[in-house]
Amino acid sequence: MKSDMEQQSATMPHGKCKKQYPNVILPQRGRGFFGIGIEYPRTAANIGTLWRSAHIMQADFMFVIGQCYKSVRTDTLKSWKHVPLFEFDSFEHFHACLPKDAKLVGIELDARSVPLTTYRHPQRAVYLLGSERDGLSAEALEHCNDVVQIPGEYSLNVSAAGSIVLYDRLLKNGSFGEACGSVGRMESAGR
């Protein structure tokens, strides 16, 4: 008989144990594809944190514009092994390499931003976040098909903002299945 500790852990090929959580809900893959990245990120820690979220939320790729990434401790899942990272020298370079028929979605507190709450995510989306200090460049904003904002008086940490948008995509696209749908139905039925 296995102990609780043994049941919650799986032995990895390198001999280390990876914690397994009970009763987890695994997101289902939806239609289309999506990637997320940051324009001129200033800290590797934020890239690592966003990469970890991108991995868990099943993004197809990550990217950075104007920065090379060195592995950091905030990416505890070693997401670089699972979610490919593309590195671009400039916005122009990045824009020229966008996947066919993908929409570029800026994530920014901007005059033209629409609220994320009612936003319908494109099937093929590339989400772009701005730098910690300066936000998205005017060039990037000009080329975005849509710009979305997360409601709130102040700006969030860049990787937190990206994680919220990815979660919103999965939630609205039904990637959490019945586990979430039933909660929504119960609450509205009670009103």
Ligand SMILES: C[S@@+](CC[C@H](N)C(=O)[O-])C[C@H]1O[C@@H](n2cnc3c(N)ncnc32)[C@H](O)[C@@H]1O
């Ligand atoms: C710390 S913020 C940049 C703030 C910058 N100093 C400014 O005042 O514009 C870094 C990035 O996080 C994202 N962000 C933060 N809060 C956001 C929000 N409420 N809605 C949408 N994006 C947000 C944007 O991509 C932003 O460029």
